[in-house]
Amino acid sequence: MDEAVRAPLAKCTTLKIGGEADRLCHPHTVxxxxxxxxxxxxxxxxxxILGGGSNLLVSSQGFRGTVIRTTNLIEIKNPQPGVLEALAGARxxxxxxxxxxxxxxxxxxxxGIPGTVGGGVIMNAGAHGSCMANILESATIFDSETGTLKELTKDDMQFQYRRCKLDPLKHVVVKARFRMEQGAAEEIEKRTKENEDYRWRTQPIGFPNAGSTFKNPEPQRTAGLLLxxxxAKELKEGGAAVSAMHANFVVNLGGATSNExxxxxxxxQECVFKEFEVRLSPEWKTLGAFSEEELSIWRDSGH
Ligand SMILES: Cc1cc2nc3c(=O)[nH]c(=O)nc-3n(C[C@H](O)[C@H](O)[C@H](O)COP(=O)(O)OP(=O)(O)OC[C@H]3O[C@@H](n4cnc5c(N)ncnc54)[C@H](O)[C@@H]3O)c2cc1C
Structure with a gap:
């Protein structure tokens, strides 16, 4: 296993923000x-447990503990027709x-979702009208409270919009098994390419970001539209700003701190509440030290 002490976490997140972890490990095997x-x-x-770091705000003061990054665990298998199995770090x-x-x-x-299988399962990542829960059959989880590995079915995990029953501070997704429909590769590749192209057209590129900042309060009333x-596109705080292209994206213009x-x-959150009396809940997870006031932003978000 690769290990480093006092490792900067900014490099491990798509937002490029975060102080040092006491220790950073990259396991090579389950x-x-x-x-x-x-x-x-x-x-x-x-x-x-850190995957792609694409849905995470890390404190600029870092994390006093060990960060375990799954990005070496990338094996993908097609053990039988219609089934894919992937380790937690597969992109x-x-x-x-x-x-x-x-x-x-x-x-x-x-x-177009730049995360890993583990982070995708925890977040029930989704786009284009679908999400992980629609294709996941089961997952192998290490339960750190009991020290045991167990196989959970999709029903066990109780998926909801951008969340599931698993607590990433206790449960480690080791492997996932997906059940899919067999079809014509050419057509599926075409749809995949269309979705990829749509991303390039509609999302900010160039500045580091962590995707959608807030969850959609309702399917028809997206956080981006309300913002x-x-x-909100006018808002800026130090090196952090709301993207001019997409109001639900926060971009790091360079050197932004977690406090900014x-x-x-x-x-x-305040400007949407003032206008619509809707309290937006952040989609992102946090890692490291944040003040009570900072954490109040996540209140009632299922964080
Ligand atoms: C440009 C951009 C576009 C995006 N578009 C979308 C989108 O369309 N839809 C969408 O849903 N999301 C989107 N995201 C957000 C993000 O990619 C997803 O939430 C993704 O599933 C996070 O995966 P990750 O591996 O990066 O997780 P991380 O950010 O590393 O971690 C997120 C959480 O998952 C936990 N976790 C990670 N791996 C494991 C594991 N193996 N076991 C247990 N817990 C684990 C972490 O502890 C943390 O709590 C986007 C992000 C960016 C930067």
Whole structure:
């Protein structure tokens, strides 16, 4: 296993913000992943599982504990017709393109989501009218409270919009099994490509970001629309700003701190509340030290 001490976390997140972790580990096998979490649990030391870091705000003060990054666990298998199995660190865009190439339909939605299988399951990641819950059959989870590996079905995980029953501070997604429809590879690849192209046209590129900042309060009333109508595109706080292209995206213009981002999030929340009396809940997870006031932004968000 690769290990580093006092490792900067900004490099491991798409927002490019975050101080140092005491220790950063990159397990190469499922056994190493499970052993690392289990040994930290037994010693009572803090740990955090990191995937692609694409839905995460890390404190600029860093994290006093061990971050375990899954990005070496990328194996994908097609053990029987209609089934894909992928380890936690496999990238969703890669998985979507692989599924399309072997004529498996259902994963086209995930091609523009720059996360991993583990993060995708925890967040019930979705786009283009579909989400992980629609194709997931089961997942292998390491339960750090009992120190055991178990197989959970999709029903066990109780998926909802951008969340499921699993707590990433206790449950480690090790592997996922997807059930998909067999189809013509050419057509599935075409749909996958269309979804990918749509991303390039509609999302900010150039500045680091972490995708959608807030969850949609209702399917027809998206957070982006409410923020746009409330004038949030004007908002900026230090190196952090609301994207001029998409009002639900926060971009790091360079050197933004986590505190600048949380201040901006609060202002975004306030301007939508003032205009529509709707309280937006952040989609992002957090890692590291944040003040009570900063964490109040996540109140009632199922964080
Ligand atoms: C440009 C851009 C576009 C995006 N578009 C979309 C979109 O269309 N739809 C969408 O849903 N999301 C989108 N996202 C957000 C993000 O990509 C998804 O939420 C993704 O599923 C997060 O996966 P990750 O591996 O990066 O998770 P991370 O950010 O690394 O972690 C997120 C949470 O998952 C936990 N976690 C990660 N891996 C594991 C594991 N193996 N076991 C247990 N817990 C784990 C972490 O502890 C953390 O709590 C976008 C992000 C960006 C930057």
């Amino acid at each position: 056994e190493e992943l499970v052993e690392t979490v289990d040994s930290l649990r037994q010693k009572g030391e803090p740990w955090f 969703l865009p890669h998985l979507a393109k692989f599924a399309a190439s072997i004529g498996l339909a259902g994963m086209e939605f995930a091609v 746009d109508k409330a004038g 981002v949380t201040t901006l999030l609060k202002r975004m």
